[in-house]
Amino acid sequence: MARVEEILSRVQAEGDAALMELTERFDGVRPDPLRIPPQRLADAWQATPASLKDALRLAHQRILSFHQHQLPADLAVTGPHGELLGRRWRPVQRAGLYVPGGRASYPSTVLMNAVPARVAGVQRLVMVTPPGPGGEPHETVLAAAHLAGVEEVYRVGGAQAIGALAFGTATIPRVDVISGPGNLYVTLAKKAVYGRVAIDSLAGPSEVLVIADHSARADQVAADLLAQAEHDPLAAAILLTTSPELAAAMPAALAAQLENHPRAEITRTALNDWGLIVLCDSLGRAAQLSDCFAPEHLELLVEDPEILAEQIQHAGAIFMGPYTPEAVGDYLAGPNHTLPTAGTARFAGALSVETFMRHTSLIRFNREALEATGSAVITLAESEGLHSHAESVKRRLN
């Protein structure tokens, strides 16, 4: 945290010069100019293979369509005396989207962050992403930005990018909300600037918890656990099952799919450190244990997933039945893949359109409403010793 605070202070004091120097130090590239020319985004899209273009278009369309249903409605309530009480939603003016580099540089991250911001109606989307070894971000990340309508992309990452979005520099505008996952430096920087800007959440390593009964196929469960473990050596993959046969079959099923796995080392490390198979005496017990963990992703590979889902209190997203591997939600089902980790599903949900909006209360009393309620306001104000609060009502009733 001390190192993050120092980086943030430097960005606040020195602006672009600090971004240049810190990026050179941490990423080995001097990102001058910071901004990726907009034409580069269009070129990256043009250069994308047709099958990947189609897949990205389908994902974009489905994510867009689901998020449009989240747009919150304004409230306008008329009180008993004809007074107006309301709540008005508006988009924030500027959103900052953080897209990680390295192993976790994913075009799907771009879509899952940019689409809700655009559906909210945010005027200005500012994307930051660290330059790779060649000085440029990941090509498909740029293509996805183009598809999602993001025009402003800067090649800077880490805590310094979060500082730029929170404080603003000569080149990068200060934003109102910062979303997107990152490494520990990014997460600590987001926590540090929280309050000065809104942030989506503090993301930890990804997790899946699978509840499976006798109806689940061992090779499918194994693929789902491995799909989590392959993300990150710290990813957690947990199976709770009522089937002794399934539990017994898992080690061999996992081992078979780890052969020739392109990320075998990461995956094996995650399974060793954060993998777990638990045999439960009932699905109800499995649901209780799952709630203790409050998983980011919960798969219900059971005969009647709807009934079990009703019993679950805490989960970021629930994937129901045999045809819903988590991967469909990661890419294109529609709901957001940015989900609460590390037990925070107790109080948080997926990134959503509302993340990029805020509301304003509206109150318009008329004379009748003030006459009907004014003496209560005066009584309450005087009980709290707030003389002028009472006076502000009296001077309207006299």
Next chain:
Amino acid sequence: MARVEEILSRVQAEGDAALMELTERFDGVRPDPLRIPPQRLADAWQATPASLKDALRLAHQRILSFHQHQLPADLAVTGPHGELLGRRWRPVQRAGLYVPGGRASYPSTVLMNAVPARVAGVQRLVMVTPPGPGGEPHETVLAAAHLAGVEEVYRVGGAQAIGALAFGTATIPRVDVISGPGNLYVTLAKKAVYGRVAIDSLAGPSEVLVIADHSARADQVAADLLAQAEHDPLAAAILLTTSPELAAAMPAALAAQLENHPRAEITRTALNDWGLIVLCDSLGRAAQLSDCFAPEHLELLVEDPEILAEQIQHAGAIFMGPYTPEAVGDYLAGPNHTLPTAGTARFAGALSVETFMRHTSLIRFNREALEATGSAVITLAESEGLHSHAESVKRRLN
């Protein structure tokens, strides 16, 4: 922040013993037992004068009624292949309500925090409030807790109370969300535990900005500015007006109402340090200046407040027309009085029912949906180098 971190560490390590010792040190009282007997809450309500009871009941009823309109609806969307995509809202299980002591110990704070939590459906409300000099919290605060249905009240405040709610002790349960205003220690403690629990916001000193034209009465404007200034020496009270006559009349109007004012010293300090009167050449210009400030409370004392409200981008709450002094919103209009301060209306809104809820995404694909989208998922997974993500789909389609 270092002192806050130390207090939080002690509470995490030593639990109730730390609460006893820290409360004795900071509040001069050893709060043993910590919990206020539930009967004390009912007794406090019984002992409340009838007129204050009626005023509290009216406020409670109106706040309840407005917040019930905020309950979010679940989403259940059927995709093109019959797949289910949904979002399910649930209350958090436990909420912690912080009610300050001393000068800012208000029964209205109790109602404004407890009512949205109860409307959300939170099972367990845990209120903390520091003991006064006699060892007991403010009597009307206890009465308001009884009215709002809060049964669990602990006499502990400051950063140590936030620590208790975030970590849990033998006596005080760990909660999922902490809401409520407090002094700088409380605010820094909320920031420190943010991420481990949800928090409502980081509250700063209160502010009002009044936009007034020739139709506004100087004595009413003065009362409204003083009603903000009397809260706190750091409170800001700002007038933007297009009327030279009104601007010229303000000093005398303020001085007249400061005579014999019970909080004259606080109020005068706030006006001197944070008061401002600005003469604007148009209401449009006033709206622009107001947006630069993004006020917590915005009063529109102008002939056509609806038109002006449309031009405003950033405000926590807008009070429209001559019969809507901010005080009605502070106590009983209906919308919440916990509002974004210090420019955070750019990205935040009032405390609301959703503060005490979270949502879970629901996805249920069928075979047809997976067949229609599976190849796109595989393409995207392979483009990101996530082998088992692709495998998890292939093993369901074969």
